[in-house]
Amino acid sequence: MTPVFHPVLVNSPFADPCVYVDFLFDRRAMLFDLGTLSDLPTRKILRISHIFVSHTHIDHFIGFDHLVRLCLGRQKQIHLFGPAGFVDQVWHRLASYTWNLVYSYDTDFTVVATEIHPDGSGLSSEFHCLRGFKPENVTVRRFTDGIIHLEEGLLVRAAQLDHKIPSLAFSLEEKLHVNILKNRLEEAGLVVGPWLNGLKQAIQQEKPDDTPIQAAGTRGAVVLTLRELREQIVKIETGQKVCYVTDAAFTPKNAERIVDLAREADYLFIEATFLDDDSDRAATRHHLTASQAGKLARRAAVARVIPFHFSPRYTGRGNEISAELQQAWNGFSP
């Protein structure tokens, strides 16, 4: 299938955590964690629509100022998600600057912050540039099945992990993957065009079989039913899944939640902060070792594992961390 999500680590695995997920055919992106963004080109930062922050230790949230500075003066809305207390923390970051000049701007950069509580409740607040980023439209939220963001074709789930403080893990899931079979399209006398997006949407929205779809044909527009098109030119597969796990102690409860969240993910980005020789230190710091991360990846039966958040104590030894994770993932751990 042609993947829709293209996730990459923004920084070296020894530097601040941050995963950028680019969307194919769509000028947008999402971020997991908000470490430093200085190596991310401006044009890529401006595509970001949603940011999911595990917790607010400084290395996971310091990119916020850089983001605000770039978006200021633009007509743009960014949604940020984080653990309990996050809405106040976003407000305090914004409130630490003086905004007396923004009231006359002709654009309204807006931050929408949402926090997710361990009991499944939550809180959202908007912060508008044109009103000096004061909190407004505060709403109480309730999340079911861990789903914190839902839109046509995709959803994002969060799991509460224990890092001595709450730390959120996330999973970005495409609902269905709709492939257009190009050869079949030609055989049917149809041509590619924006109408295919409408067809994909109709399939993802599970519209009735007799829904008329206006298609582009070699001899002009033709109207076909959703069923005809689905049977002739479409192949439907399980959607893609990208999972992000960081800053979690290796406890049975965390392990169970991580495995549940990451099950059969196409990509698992997972912290591998320490080597297993230093597992005592990892336990004291509430982090995973590479071997523990590999075992979790194995239990979750993921397709790819990308380790990150290496402790600087292993500078120059990144290969050892990756090798330890790989061994555990393959089932050869000590």
Ligand SMILES: [Zn+2]
């Ligand atoms: Zn961390």
